[in-house]
Amino acid sequence: MSIKSNFLYFSGRFLRLFLITLVVVFFVILLSFGLSWRSWLKFSQSAFNGKNQLSAALSQLKAGQWQEAESTLKTAETSFKSGEEALESLRSSWLPAKVGLGSTQLNDLEYLNASALIITRSAIQGSKLAQGLSLDDVKDGNFNNLSPERKAAFLQSLIALEPELNGLKANLNLALFNLNHIQRFGILWPLRGQLQAVKEQLASGEDLLTESLPILRLLPAFSGYPETARYLIMLQNNDELRPTGGFLGSYVRADIKNFGEIENLKSDDVYHLDMPAIGKTQYQAPAPISKYLKVENWYLRDANWSPDWPQSARQIQEMFIAESLAGGQEVPTLDGVLAITPDFVANLLKITGPITVRGESYAPENMQTLLQYNVEVAYKDDEISSWDRKNIINELINALKDKLMNLPLNQYPQLITRLNESLNRGDLLLYFNNPERQAIALDLGGAGEIKNVSGDYLMVVDANLAAFKSDAVMKKNISYHLNTEKQALKAELRLNYQHTGGFDWRTTRYRSYTRVLTPLGSELIDIKGIDRNAADFVSYDDNALGKHVFGFFWSIEPGKNGEINLSYQLPAQLYENLNTNKVYTLFVQRQPGSRVESLNINLESGKEIIKASPQNLEGEIKKNSAYWTIKLEKNQALQLLTK
Secondary structure, rough: OOOHHHHHHHHHHHHHHHHHHHHHHHHHHHHHHHHHHHHHHHHHHHHHHHHHHHHHHHHHHHHHOHHHHHHHHHHHHHHHHHHHHHHHHHHHOOOHHHHHHHHHHHHHHHHHHHHHHHHHHHHHHHHHHHHHHOOOOOOEEEEEHHHHHHHHHHHHHHHHHHHHHHHHHHHHHHHHHHOOOOOOOOOOOHHHHHHHHHHHHHHHHHHHHHHHHHHHHHHHHHHOOOEEEEEEEEEEHHHHOOOOEEEEEEEEEEEEEOEEEEEEEEEEOOOOHHHOOOOOOOOOHHHHHHOOOOOEOOOHHHHHOOOOOHHHHHHHEEEEHHHHHOOOOOOOOOOEEEEHHHHHHHHHHHHHEEEOOOOOEOOOOOOOHHHHHHHHHHHHOOOOOOOOOHHHHHHHHHHHHHHOOOOEHHHHHHHHHHHHHHHHHEEEEEEEEOOHHHHHHHHHHHOOOOOOOOEEEEEEOOOOOOOOOOOEEEEEEEEEEEOOOOOOOOEEEEEEEEEEOOOOEEEEEEEEEEEEEEEOOOOEEEEEOOOOOOOOEEEEOOOOOOOEEEEEEEEEEOOEEEEEEEEEOOOOOHHHHHHHHHEEEEEEEOOOOOOOOEEEEEOOOOOEEEEEEEEOOEEEOOOOOOEEEOOOOOOOEEOOOOO
């Protein structure tokens, strides 16, 4: 028999064998589906019914139909439990489930059904919580329309929610965990878009709960129960930037009692305290304030000299009490000191909408500029005395308070989001005399303390000294370059500030006493761009802050650029950590109220980089270098892992 004949013979046999195998596999698959078709039918019907019932319940929840939603959700729960039973049956009756591919597909369905069941049970839990908080019997569902008794009951219910919300958050996290385990390419591939949308919604819900829980823990501090809560709120103008956020031009005294009832809310000009205290209080001003503002004594308006808010808040409280007593005013025991910038108020206006005071509309985009014009210039045209020029702030505060108190409940999640944004940016700073509440403020990220970190650290702190409101027209760019040199880490910092304004009622030449905070033990190499003697340059370890400080005074004329280049060697332990543990970390702390157009970071580790984080920032990673360009709107933590 020829080779060709042999080939045809064996090819024919192989083909027949292959066809027989296909037929056998086909009949086995048919048989497996025949044995399991009832389970497949049960699962598909359960999944379809559960999905429709869950959708209907969510619509009922949005409409505030709590009891109807709870009933529908319980029906959906029954459907998904039935689907769970069907999938368990398929594990034993469906033949492909015995092998890898079929088992993987079944796993995906189980993850999906488990997530649906968790979401449904979470919605039932949420519905019960909402029923307990419902204000459906109150006009517009509005907190401000409640009687004092109902306000008390409502806030007490909110305060008691923390354990329940923690459980709800854990459930959402578990549902998200299950969905993230579904294979990208598998039986659920056609639903990938819908699954991604569900994951994003779950992540948003979890984020909202994460944001809400710390604020909920602080609610008792502002409830005014069982005793009236008394706070001093400092208004920081970041157009005249100071270490903790801005010049302390005005303050507010706020007293709250009986679960949210505002007993007192009144602002005043800080000079109404400072002026009567002249010659009666004796606080020695920090040297830069004394020299560049030409004052000997230290007053409340300049009390936020420390960039560490807890330190400044204690100083503010002490001076407020001393100056009030010097002026013959009674001072109640304070529960804490808060600070806000105009950006915080603008953030609230994004929720409430514009407010109208004295015939003018204050919106997020014009609020700061319009208010400054009215208290610096327009009051003269209105024949208002300079002593009373800031009375308009009281009207603004009360108008905003009324808007906030009349917010419908469905806008509260947005309010929580805005509050967290302001806390993260430092536009709202908290300090409590009660240690437990202060610990909550620290956890919440709203305490404004100088961070204590084990790795590299950078904070640039500007203090506008007699430069009017010139920070409004300054474009600030910061560059940070790290490299290894002679078995040490060398840092190079460049500050490039551009003055885009002129000489007018609002702006003049920029004058700043700037402090650069670095790790304790850093050593100066060089500084360029200033005359050290003329700029009163200092370099010292500040043990109170736990940082090494480089300080100097500089000025920039309108229309000009100013640039300072500072180089210094970082402490030896940071190089040792990179060399031994292959890790480098940098924490950049944002000065509250500051407007930094860009922070450019170039980290040259001298070693091959395995991973750089966070990866969601705009940047570029090369073999031995990492680059980032950041709009510094909040604190940033960066890390390099090297070989």
